[in-house]
Amino acid sequence: xxxxxxxxAPVSQKPHVVEKPENIDTIGGTVTLELNEKKVTVPLxxxxxxxxxxxxxxIPTLCHHEDLCVAGVCxxxxxxxxxxxxxxxxxxxxxxxxxxxxxxTPMVRQARKHIIDLLISEHYGECYSCFRNNNxxxxxxAKEYGVDHYNFGHIExxxxxxxKSSYSVIRxxxxxxxxxxxxxxxxxxxxxxxxxxxxxxxxxxISTFLDKxxxxxxxxxxxxxxxxxxxxALRANDPRDEIxxxxxxxxxxxxxxxxxxxxxxxGEEFGQEPGxxxxxxxxxxxxxxxxxxVFDTNFTADLTIMEEGTELILRLYKALVEKxxxxxxxxxxxxxxxxxxxxxxxxxxxxxxLSSAKSPQQMFGALIKTYYAEKNGINPEDIVSVALMPCxxxxxxxxxxxxxxxxxxxxxxxxTTRELAQMIKEAGIFLPEMPKSNFDNPFGEASGAxxxxxxxxxxxxxxxxxxxELITGKNVEDFFENMNVTPVRGFEGVKYAELPITExxxxxxxxxxxxxxxxxxxxxxxxxxxxxxxxxxxxxxEDIKAGGKFSECHFIEFMACPGGCLGGGGQPIxxxxxxxxxxxxxxxxxxxxxxxxxxxxxENVLRLYEEFLPEGPCSHKSHKLLHTHYTxxxxxxx
Amino acid sequence: MLVLExxxxxxxIEESIKLHGNNRSALIPILQDIQRKHSHISDFAQQExxxxxxxxxxxxxxxxxxxxxxxxxxxGRNIVRLCQTITCDLQGKAAIAKxxxxxxxxxxxxxTQDKKFSLExxxxxxxxxxGPAMIVNDKVYxxxxxxxxxxxxxxxx
Numbered sequence: 198x199x200x201x202x203x204x205x206a207p208v209s210q211k212p213h214v215v216e217k218p219e220n221i222d223t224i225g226g227t228v229t230l231e232l233n234e235k236k237v238t239v240p241l242x243x244x245x246x247x248x249x250x251x252x253x254x255x256i257p258t259l260c261h262h263e264d265l266c267v268a269g270v271c272x273x274x275x276x277x278x279x280x281x282x283x284x285x286x287x288x289x290x291x292x293x294x295x296x297x298x299x300x301x302t303p304m305v306r307q308a309r310k311h312i313i314d315l316l317i318s319e320h321y322g323e324c325y326s327c328f329r330n331n332n333x334x335x336x337x338x339a340k341e342y343g344v345d346h347y348n349f350g351h352i353e354x355x356x357x358x359x360x361k362s363s364y365s366v367i368r369x370x371x372x373x374x375x376x377x378x379x380x381x382x383x384x385x386x387x388x389x390x391x392x393x394x395x396x397x398x399x400x401x402x403i404s405t406f407l408d409k410x411x412x413x414x415x416x417x418x419x420x421x422x423x424x425x426x427x428x429x430a431l432r433a434n435d436p437r438d439e440i441x442x443x444x445x446x447x448x449x450x451x452x453x454x455x456x457x458x459x460x461x462x463x464g465e466e467f468g469q470e471p472g473x474x475x476x477x478x479x480x481x482x483x484x485x486x487x488x489x490x491v492f493d494t495n496f497t498a499d500l501t502i503m504e505e506g507t508e509l510i511l512r513l514y515k516a517l518v519e520k521x522x523x524x525x526x527x528x529x530x531x532x533x534x535x536x537x538x539x540x541x542x543x544x545x546x547x548x549x550x551l552s553s554a555k556s557p558q559q560m561f562g563a564l565i566k567t568y569y570a571e572k573n574g575i576n577p578e579d580i581v582s583v584a585l586m587p588c589x590x591x592x593x594x595x596x597x598x599x600x601x602x603x604x605x606x607x608x609x610x611x612x613t614t615r616e617l618a619q620m621i622k623e624a625g626i627f628l629p630e631m632p633k634s635n636f637d638n639p640f641g642e643a644s645g646a647x648x649x650x651x652x653x654x655x656x657x658x659x660x661x662x663x664x665x666e667l668i669t670g671k672n673v674e675d676f677f678e679n680m681n682v683t684p685v686r687g688f689e690g691v692k693y694a695e696l697p698i699t700e701x702x703x704x705x706x707x708x709x710x711x712x713x714x715x716x717x718x719x720x721x722x723x724x725x726x727x728x729x730x731x732x733x734x735x736x737x738x739e740d741i742k743a744g745g746k747f748s749e750c751h752f753i754e755f756m757a758c759p760g761g762c763l764g765g766g767g768q769p770i771x772x773x774x775x776x777x778x779x780x781x782x783x784x785x786x787x788x789x790x791x792x793x794x795x796x797x798x799x800e801n802v803l804r805l806y807e808e809f810l811p812e813g814p815c816s817h818k819s820h821k822l823l824h825t826h827y828t829x830x831x832x833x834x835x
Numbered sequence: 836m837l838v839l840e841x842x843x844x845x846x847x848i849e850e851s852i853k854l855h856g857n858n859r860s861a862l863i864p865i866l867q868d869i870q871r872k873h874s875h876i877s878d879f880a881q882q883e884x885x886x887x888x889x890x891x892x893x894x895x896x897x898x899x900x901x902x903x904x905x906x907x908x909x910x911g912r913n914i915v916r917l918c919q920t921i922t923c924d925l926q927g928k929a930a931i932a933k934x935x936x937x938x939x940x941x942x943x944x945x946x947t948q949d950k951k952f953s954l955e956x957x958x959x960x961x962x963x964x965x966g967p968a969m970i971v972n973d974k975v976y977x978x979x980x981x982x983x984x985x986x987x988x989x990x991x992x
Contacts, residue, residue, distance in 0.1 A: 390891025395900045406893040407878060407907070414893075833882055834892070 420766015670702020
């Protein structure tokens with residue numbers, strides 16, 4: 198019998214990473230090859246593709262993606278290796294001997310052209326009616342190789358029905374070129390396992406278990422497959438038409454809330470470098486499009502911290518002091534709808550560990566149609582609430598049947614960054630040149646703690662900033678330099694931190710009804726973990742199941758997407774490690790530039806509690822509006 | 836499916852795993868065991884195999900859908916596979932197909948009403964020098980004539 202960790206994903210299914218030897222002169226550390234008659238030295242085991250990249254030789258790729266394992270299925274990156282009978286796929290050829298490589302011979306060029314012609318011959322549809330027009334890897338390859346007619350014909354009729362069953366992801370297999378990037382994303386990167394190649398030969402297609410519609414399988418709607426699809430075969434469920442209709446209807450009061458991540462990435466859709474924030478330009482553009490009010494989801498991110506932080510304190514108090522066995526620790530975050538659905542499918546027995554607090558999007562939805570509508574004398578029926586999110590799973594979340602706590606559908610539409618960029622373009626606006634403006638009242642500006650929700654570790658950092666201050670009564674700057682809780686930042690898959698609480702202060706007014714004093718936490722160590730990507734979540738969940746180190750944690754942040762929300766399934770395409778790091782930097786820079794950086798200091802949040810939720814966080818009314826429950830789904834498909 | 840049936844299938848798969856191990860590479864032998872016993876691999880069996888090997892159900896389905904000798908829907912007790920590749924075709928496969936279809940009152944690609952036979956075309960069986968050829972269950976028959984083919988099938992229970 199094999200050990201559990203050996204079963205899953207053999208080495209060949211992990212991304213190919215060559216570690217450079219510390220000392221490049223070690224014998225066997227490097228290899229010298231001839232690239233187009235030029236002598237080049239690279240670390241042993243580098244692929245020909247990487248060696249070419251380093252030496253500025255362009256090689257076309259289609260199935261290759263740096264987040265994913267080597268597949269070598271499209272054969273576009275073929276090169277000639279002297280002494281080899283056939284052309285070799287450069288993405289899957291680790292260099293181990295002093296070979297001679299030619300990247301542009303007549304044979305190579307012709308092979309590549311034939312491959313592109315063959316791919317196009319089975320690729321149904323016209324580019325101008327495709328949402329990936331101008332951002333399609335197949336289209337740009339056709340341009341690069343000067344395809345001017347269909348050498349091997351062109352498919353005239355659609356072969357498959359478009360799967361529109363899911364609220365989040367639409368699959369159009371007629372546009373699929375079988376590169377298997379979505380398969381590798383779903384199985385290896387996210388470990389969800391919804392998509393695989395099914396059938397054989399010319400009948401091969403990417404499909405789900407038993408060819409079920411996407412809504413009926415264990416898809417968590419993370420949309421990572423959309424971000425990595427080279428063509429238009431996968432796309433998000435686009436609500437633009439409905440939103441335009443609402444905007445054009447004078448009776449409707451259309452409100453948009455904007456999440457922290459889209460502002461750090463939307464510039465990419467307008468040809469700007471990754472890593473530039475367009476927060477204030479975006480608010481102007483949204484008003485010009487015709488949204489009546491533009492709110493900042495960071496406000497409810499602050500509110501989430503108040504609710505979820507209080508819930509954590511209550512949970513720990515009940516579990517550790519009152520020894521109440523029905524209370525489950527560690528508490529898991531519930532902001533990421535992809536992660537929530539993942540847990541519902543794969544670990545339904547841990548549903549009680551999920552924080553009952555809604556995600557910021559849904560909290561805002563409930564508040565807009567109650568608090569805001571009351572305050573401004575607007576009939577909630579006339580309000581159309583749109584949420585700009587970096588996420589495809591948010592589209593599913595707002596359609597959950599339990600999300601009707603305001604008496605109406607709390608959030609009407611989830612809009613992704615890509616779709617908003619499209620709307621801005623349709624309105625004839627060039628975003629980077631917009632004048633700057635602020636968010637609308639009564640919710641106004643939010644704290645930097647809400648902003649960093651967009652990066653992995655952000656929820657944890659925001660929670661630590663608040664919980665530390667509430668417990669110790671001192672400034673968080675006294676414990677962490679410049680308020681930056683660096684132990685929970687960064688892109689490692691699983692981060693673990695122990696934060697000792699050395700001193701305690703008096704219980705703040707807002708928590709007085711809930712806990713008598715802080716004596717029980719004095720000298721304790723708060724153990725936290727931050728996890729992003731569901732493959733990493735699986736590791737941590739298995740560890741918790743086995744009673745390992747993570748089962749002793751108090752609070753764990755889970756995000757379904759690699760990198761957190763900034764790498765979400767609704768963000769601009771393409772995505773890779775470098776782009777995600779730049780977006781994270783943009784978010785952290787914006788946080789540092791703000792004066793308000795702690796959720797519990799947000800005046801607007803405190804006013805909301807005074808005016809609307811006078812009994813404070815986790816009270817009866819807040820439970821009705823701001824908390825939710827979950828469904829045990831399981832992974833068996835009948 | 837009844838709970839008892841489900842438990843029985845789970846037990847069978849566990850038995851197969853004892854024999855073949857629980858590595859990913861044991862997938863095909865396990866699926867063959869199920870196929871042999873039940874003449875198909877049910878939805879539930881696929882998910883159980885996935886759970887016990889710690890892989891995803893869709894990966895099992897991908898393998899089952901790839902191989903012509905594994906199927907997801909129940910078939911007849913005996914499966915007749917007639918070679919349709921070029922040499923057998925030239926040597927008179929069509930006449931044999933017609934004779935079998937007439938005898939069993941069932942078209943190729945279908946199962947007889949009494950669930951006794953399923954008829955299928957197969958690609959090259961490697962008997963090109965002795966064609967036309969067919970496989971009934973695990974046994975190969977070559978040098979077929981329409982009469983001989985019908986005779987073979989009538990001897991099968």
